[in-house]
Amino acid sequence: MSRILLIEDHEQLARLVSKGLAGAGIVADEVTTNDSAWAALRQVDYHCLILDRGLPDGDGLNLLRHIRQGGLTVPCLILTARDALHDRVEGLEAGGDDYLPKPFAMAELVARVRALLRRPAITKSLRPCYQDLMLFPEGGAMQCGERSITLAAAEMQIMLALVNRQGEVVRRSAMEAVAWGLSDAVTPNALDVALPRIRRKLQSVGSRLQIINVRGQGYALL
Structure with a gap:
């Protein structure tokens, strides 16, 4: 079973996303801040990240840049209400692999996560x-x-x-x-x-x- 890290400070949304992923056989660990996400990443080798940008302790892209600078290549889906062109470009250039604006359809989120999980299949084998x-x-x-x-x-x-x-x-x-x-x-x-x-x-x-x-x-x- 795939395990991902969900970095989202909206409690109700995080529960809904976790429930939707669980129905697809994907387990999500939920954290709400950049600091707690970094602590989790130091303990667990996750298969994928879902990252919100508007976190209590700053922009989630700061965490993503830190992750990439450290050489961690775990796939990352940026999930955020910031949907302007420059926001999407900034997210991808910071190291994001995909970008899904809020609001979104759960079926699309699951499909996009599955697509990211397929990328490192050779490494995982x-x-x-x-x-x-x-x-x-x-x-x-x-x-x-x-x-x-x-x-x-x-x-x-x-x-x-x-x-x-x-x-x-x-x-x-x-x-x-x-x-x-x-x-x-x-x-x-x-x-x-x-x-x-x-x-x-x-x-x-x-x-x-x-x-x-x-x-x-x-x-x-x-």
């Missing part, structure tokens, strides 16, 4: 690997040598976070965010329940790697 492990996100499997095992959706997201960091520490909050999202109700011990399951699965496929708890910092795959 790559098999993340680290030492003796290979992950198959689309099939929900983890493989070591000739052995493979199925991972639940949250387990796969946790393993992707660890494998992508190649032995570096991943913060606990970041692992919870990628596994269950920022908008979902997560029990405080959800990660503590998931990690022993993943460790047993690593052993069952014969991997030499272990998930290590780095006290006060997070977890690493070593």
Whole structure:
């Protein structure tokens, strides 16, 4: 299931957009400011952004420019009431991939998001690997040598976070965010329940790697 970041300070509109996307199998984490969006982007590898311009802490394009300057190429749909030609040009030049003015039809929004999600398909189909492990996100499997095992959706997201960091520490909050999202109700011990399951699965496929708890910092795959 695709996960996107919805940056919109209008609470009712954000709920409607999230509901419309959910009906298309797309999960949206909702934030309301540039600062909260940047914090979310540092924790989760989103497949797409939906960005409003008129946010409480400034123009959303400032965030978009910051994202692009940092080398993040996640597709971005700018969703705003500013529909003048110069506004659209400014949005696209700031790094936007598409521009949809308010008001809009939900069917068109969903179609445009789906179109953006199709763009990085080649990148997403790559098999993340680290030492003796290979992950198959689309099939929900983890493989070591000739052995493979199925991972639940949250387990796969946790393993992707660890494998992508190649032995570096991943913060606990970041692992919870990628596994269950920022908008979902997560029990405080959800990660503590998931990690022993993943460790047993690593052993069952014969991997030499272990998930290590780095006290006060997070977890690493070593």
